[in-house]
Amino acid sequence: MDIVVLVKQVPDSGSERNLDPADNTVARGSADNVVNEIDEYAVEEALVLKEAHGGEVTVLTVGPESASDAIRKALSMGADKAVHVVDDAIHGSCAPQTSAILAAALGQMSYDVVLCGAESTDGQLSVMPALLAERLGIPQLSGARKLTVEGGVARVERQTDGGYWALEAPLPAIVSTWDTINEPRYPSFKGIMAAKKKPVEKKSLADLGVDPATVGLASATSQVLDFSGRPPKGAGVKVTDEGDGATALVDFLAGQKIV
Amino acid sequence: MAEVLVLVELNPAGEGVRKTTLEALTAARALGEPSAVVVGGPGSAAAAKAQLAEYGAAKVYVAESEEVDQFLVAPKAEVLAQLVADKQPAAVVIPSSPEGKEVAGRLAIKTGSGFLTDVTEIAGDGTATQVAFAGATIVHSKVTVGTPIYTVRGNSVTPEPAPAAAEEETVAVSLSEAAKATRVVDRVVEQQSSRPELTEASIVVSGGRGVASAENFSIIEALADSLGAAVGASRAAVDSGYYPHTFQVGQTGKTVSPQLYIAVGISGAIQHRAGMQTSKTIVAVNKDPEAPIFELADFGVVGDLNTVVPQATGAISARKG
Ligand SMILES: Cc1cc2nc3c(=O)[nH]c(=O)nc-3n(C[C@H](O)[C@H](O)[C@H](O)COP(=O)(O)OP(=O)(O)OC[C@H]3O[C@@H](n4cnc5c(N)ncnc54)[C@H](O)[C@@H]3O)c2cc1C
Ligand SMILES: Nc1ncnc2c1ncn2[C@@H]1O[C@H](COP(=O)(O)O)[C@@H](O)[C@H]1O
Numbered sequence: 001m002d003i004v005v006l007v008k009q010v011p012d013s014g015s016e017r018n019l020d021p022a023d024n025t026v027a028r029g030s031a032d033n034v035v036n037e038i039d040e041y042a043v044e045e046a047l048v049l050k051e052a053h054g055g056e057v058t059v060l061t062v063g064p065e066s067a068s069d070a071i072r073k074a075l076s077m078g079a080d081k082a083v084h085v086v087d088d089a090i091h092g093s094c095a096p097q098t099s100a101i102l103a104a105a106l107g108q109m110s111y112d113v114v115l116c117g118a119e120s121t122d123g124q125l126s127v128m129p130a131l132l133a134e135r136l137g138i139p140q141l142s143g144a145r146k147l148t149v150e151g152g153v154a155r156v157e158r159q160t161d162g163g164y165w166a167l168e169a170p171l172p173a174i175v176s177t178w179d180t181i182n183e184p185r186y187p188s189f190k191g192i193m194a195a196k197k198k199p200v201e202k203k204s205l206a207d208l209g210v211d212p213a214t215v216g217l218a219s220a221t222s223q224v225l226d227f228s229g230r231p232p233k234g235a236g237v238k239v240t241d242e243g244d245g246a247t248a249l250v251d252f253l254a255g256q257k258i259v
Numbered sequence: 260m261a262e263v264l265v266l267v268e269l270n271p272a273g274e275g276v277r278k279t280t281l282e283a284l285t286a287a288r289a290l291g292e293p294s295a296v297v298v299g300g301p302g303s304a305a306a307a308k309a310q311l312a313e314y315g316a317a318k319v320y321v322a323e324s325e326e327v328d329q330f331l332v333a334p335k336a337e338v339l340a341q342l343v344a345d346k347q348p349a350a351v352v353i354p355s356s357p358e359g360k361e362v363a364g365r366l367a368i369k370t371g372s373g374f375l376t377d378v379t380e381i382a383g384d385g386t387a388t389q390v391a392f393a394g395a396t397i398v399h400s401k402v403t404v405g406t407p408i409y410t411v412r413g414n415s416v417t418p419e420p421a422p423a424a425a426e427e428e429t430v431a432v433s434l435s436e437a438a439k440a441t442r443v444v445d446r447v448v449e450q451q452s453s454r455p456e457l458t459e460a461s462i463v464v465s466g467g468r469g470v471a472s473a474e475n476f477s478i479i480e481a482l483a484d485s486l487g488a489a490v491g492a493s494r495a496a497v498d499s500g501y502y503p504h505t506f507q508v509g510q511t512g513k514t515v516s517p518q519l520y521i522a523v524g525i526s527g528a529i530q531h532r533a534g535m536q537t538s539k540t541i542v543a544v545n546k547d548p549e550a551p552i553f554e555l556a557d558f559g560v561v562g563d564l565n566t567v568v569p570q571a572t573g574a575i576s577a578r579k580g
Contacts, residue, residue, distance in 0.1 A: 013393065013510055013529065013530055013533070014528075014529055014530065016395070017392045017393075017395070017396075018392075018396070019391070019396065019398070024398075037511065038511065094373065095364070095374075096364075096367055096368060096373065096374075099368070119511075121510055122392075124376075124377070125360065125364075125376055126357060126360055126361070126376075127360055127361060127363070127364035127376065129361075130332060130360075130361035130362075130364040130365050131364045131365070131367075131368055133333075133365070133440070134333075134336070134364070134365040134368040134369065135368060137437055138440070139440035139441040140331065140332065140333075140361070140440070140441055141331075141441055142331075142332075142357075142361065143357055158331075159504075159505070160357075160446075160505075161456060161457070161458075161505055162448055162449060162450040162451075162452060162505055163446070163447045163448040163449040163450065163505075164447050164449070165331075165443050165445065165446050165447070166443070166444040166445040166446075166447065167331060167441055167442065167443060167444065168441070168442045168444050169440055169441040169442065170440075173440075173441075178511075179511055180504050220373070220403065221367070221372065221373025221374070221402065221403060221404040221405065222373040222374070222375055222400055222401065222402045222403060222404075223400060223401055223403050224398055224399070224400050225386060225399045225400060225401055226398075226399050227391070227396055227397060227398040227399070228396070228397050229395065229396060229397075230390070230394060230395055230396065230397050230536075230537075233541075233554075233555050233557070235554070236541075236553075236556050236557035236558050236559060237557070237558050237559070238548070238553055238556070238558075238559040238560075238561060239558075239559070239560055239561070240548070240560075240561040240562065241560055241561060241562025241563070241566070241567050245544075245560040245561075245562045245567045245570075246560070246566075246567050246568075246570030246571040246573075246574055247570075247574060248560065249542065249544070249558065249560050249567070249571050250571055250574040250575055250578070252542070252557075252558040253519075253542075253575070254578070256519070256540055258462070258486070258518070258519055258540075259486070259575050259578055259579070
């Protein structure tokens with residue numbers, strides 16, 4: 001079974017993140033860049049599928065040179081090889097544009113299952129699997145907390161509020177995963193060493209047959225006009241409980257007309 | 260006046276529409292005259308019509324068929340794409356649920372348009388407000404290509420009635436094979452709860468690692484019930500098995516923006532803030548006076564949750580008599 005897993009490099013959500021005032025795009029220099037956390041669950045699920053069905057796991061990312069760190073991480077977990085789409089013209093692309101690039105790359109690859117994370121921590125769009133399904137004309141099984149593949153059919157439990165939807169679709173299909181689906185393995189020392197020798201193919205937009213004029217900030221389908229820090233909340237009231245903390249709390253709620 | 264399509268999110272429990280639909284109708288009115296679009300099983304529109312009329316739907320497009328609910332996301336995008344082509348609306352507004360965002364995305368590809376997700380406000384000129392990076396940054400954006408598509412984040416717009424005709428127009432539904440790719444075989448409810456939905460609730464009470472056990476979460480639930488609130492949990496509480504994952508608030512859980520958020524035994528890590536920072540009023544109970552959650556709390560009690568919370572619950576219940 002051929003599996004492609006999409007990973008995205010994002011600024012670390014634990015550090016302060018910013019937009020770049022020069023062009024209102026995500027400032028990649030402002031925070032450490034890391035693999036989008038949920039994508040590690042997608043990689044794990046890809047490896048589990050490979051262990052059960054054989055085949056190869058290929059990592060695919062669209063991102064700047066530095067995104068090669070994210071690729072190495074996935075390779076050190078056990079993925080076999082990678083495709084890295086990198087091109088200066090991609091900077092500032094919106095989600096539909098990025099999906100066009102990913103779809104073009106997938107068009108040159110062989111896959112039965114495409115796996116990706118359910119949400120990236122920078123854009124928090126949760127739309128990439130839907131966009132790719134639409135572009136590629138393949139089924140989307142998004143938001144999975146459980147995946148099984150059998151006899152050319154993928155079955156997913158799509159996590160919902162208070163339960164799940166049971167989904168079913170023929171392969172090839174795209175599946176996105178939540179962090180409830182598995183427990184990602186840590187790369188072993190051997191895995192880290194082996195990753196250094198695994199093939200990473202770099203592709204430009206020209207290699208994919210994508211016209212650079214159709215992607216990037218200048219032709220994005222939406223534009224950030226301006227941004228500002230949210231005004232910091234003024235320090236509120238803090239009381240130390242000496243037997244009357246609960247009363248003070250309830251008085252506060254009453255003052256807010258909540259109780 | 261310009262026509263704006265608003266996708267209706269039906270109440271899964273059966274009756275009427277979700278509050279998110281009324282919010283979307285209200286937000287859409289900044290751009291023009293809303294036309295509600297009901298995509299669902301037979302009878303869906305009839306059950307929703309009164310609410311749609313009350314909240315400003317001049318028209319209701321009724322796209323009903325047995326089939327549309329049997330497949331994931333794609334049927335709704337297909338119906339909307341057909342309406343965009345036929346009616347040439349000024350914009351499309353959709354509630355920002357997981358499904359709503361995916362419908363918006365697929366519709367954007369089908370119509371060659373841009374889309375903006377999780378907007379908290381739409382201005383008359385089409386500029387949308389979004390909150391980025393865990394609530395730390397406010398962004399103004401505009402769609403520059405095609406028919407603008409917006410998804411409106413729950414609890415960010417206050418639904419306001421504006422009675423309108425809700426004139427029905429039937430839309431013939433014939434799904435393409437592509438729209439029937441992913442079958443929804445079953446919809447399973449595992450946790451029946453009488454509490455409000457986390458993302459829709461106007462009050463949320465969340466517990467963290469400080470709650471210390473699954474049994475002890477009853478303290479949180481009791482406070483929530485005294486306030487008619489939803490219950491949430493930090494990731495540490497979820498990972499420790501104190502509370503189910505569906506209730507996790509934060510970057511990898513739900514984003515909530517209630518009138519009141521009460522954080523109990525939660526330190527206030529940046530990833531937790533990501534999910535609750537835009538709440539109107541924030542209250543914290545924590546025994547550590549240095550806990551970062553106090554930096555955003557409008558009101559904080561430094562104390563042991565095991566004494567403070569039950570006392571507060573008692574006092575609130577007593578007030579209600
Ligand atoms: C990529 C990533 C994504 C993440 N996503 C999320 C997310 O979606 N949601 C989320 O919540 N976290 C998330 N986290 C985890 C986050 O960083 C914190 O670890 C987590 O929020 C801590 O939960 P907590 O505040 O309950 O626990 P702790 O940080 O351990 O805090 C417990 C608090 O309880 C207080 N306490 C203890 N006992 C009592 C008592 N008896 N009375 C009163 N107070 C008491 C303590 O003083 C302490 O402040 C994420 C982390 C990463 C790396
Ligand atoms: N530029 C990218 N390169 C590779 N994968 C991506 C990219 N953008 C998004 N993805 C994948 O799509 C998922 C959902 O992202 P998003 O829709 O942006 O929240 C992520 O978890 C990734 O797996």
